[in-house]
Amino acid sequence: MENNFWAKIEKGIRGFFSRHGYTCDGCEAEIFDYPHRRLCADCEQKMERTGENFCPKCGRKKVADGVCTDCKGNLPKFTRGFSPFVYREQVAAMVNRMKNGNPHLALYFGEQMAEYFAEKYLKNCADSEELILVPVPLHKSKRIERGYNQSERLAESICERLQALGYSARVETDLLQKRKETAPQKQMTYRERMENVAGAYHVHKRKECKGKTILLIDDVLTTGATSSECAARLFGAGAKEVYFLVAAALLERR
Numbered sequence: 357m358e359n360n361f362w363a364k365i366e367k368g369i370r371g372f373f374s375r376h377g378y379t380c381d382g383c384e385a386e387i388f389d390y391p392h393r394r395l396c397a398d399c400e401q402k403m404e405r406t407g408e409n410f411c412p413k414c415g416r417k418k419v420a421d422g423v424c425t426d427c428k429g430n431l432p433k434f435t436r437g438f439s440p441f442v443y444r445e446q447v448a449a450m451v452n453r454m455k456n457g458n459p460h461l462a463l464y465f466g467e468q469m470a471e472y473f474a475e476k477y478l479k480n481c482a483d484s485e486e487l488i489l490v491p492v493p494l495h496k497s498k499r500i501e502r503g504y505n506q507s508e509r510l511a512e513s514i515c516e517r518l519q520a521l522g523y524s525a526r527v528e529t530d531l532l533q534k535r536k537e538t539a540p541q542k543q544m545t546y547r548e549r550m551e552n553v554a555g556a557y558h559v560h561k562r563k564e565c566k567g568k569t570i571l572l573i574d575d576v577l578t579t580g581a582t583s584s585e586c587a588a589r590l591f592g593a594g595a596k597e598v599y600f601l602v603a604a605a606l607l608e609r610r
């Protein structure tokens with residue numbers, strides 16, 4: 357039900373702006389080839405991309421060779437992670453807007469994430485088995501408070517773009533559930549985060565998970581505690597592989 361509510365608001369806002377031509381999802385400047393391009397040239401140029409030097413395990417941008425310092429400390433339980441953007445400045449502002457009242461930004465991020473994942477991983481895969489996209493869930497009360505789960509919005513957008521690129525993919529929103537409310541993690545260390553998320557996630561549809569290649573979706577990679585915990589649950593329910601795709605990742609800790 358809350359989905360419909362937000363869909364209507366979004367449609368209303370889009371309708372209003374479309375009367376004035378199409379506008380940039382970042383700054384509302386007019387652009388003429390929307391939705392082929394969702395950001396104006398200025399906004400696009402301010403989006404910091406991960407580039408070629410990224411951690412082979414978690415996917416974050418890093419400075420030295422080998423896995424990043426975060427992974428050296430605590431190797432995440434997912435198979436491999438991918439992140440098209442670096443979480444700071446313009447990217448951080450856009451991600452935060454996506455989470456706090458501007459869910460339509462998930463269209464831009466989702467498309468970028470799908471293209472990045474296809475480029476960095478899928479195009480080199482010999483077999484083309486179906487990908488099950490699993491958004492990191494919010495606790496029910498948090499979802500009601502926010503009105504939507506940004507990871508679900510991302511997953512829907514990613515799925516659409518992957519299918520358009522010729523890959524087989526579908527979204528499973530209820531496969532993974534968050535059963536326990538967790539404390540805000542912003543000021544927590546990795547160890548505190550691991551304790552905070554332990555037992556919080558639960559695989560609800562185990563037979564949908566068994567033997568499948570899962571693509572876990574989230575908005576931001578910080579320490580990797582949440583994604584690692586989710587991946588552990590998915591592997592526990594028999595997932596074949598768990599890849600992790602995130603809109604933006606914090607830089608390597610130094």
Ligand SMILES: [Zn+2]
Nearest residue numbers: 380383396399
């Ligand atoms: Zn702009």
Ligand SMILES: [Zn+2]
Nearest residue numbers: 411414424427
């Ligand atoms: Zn790493």
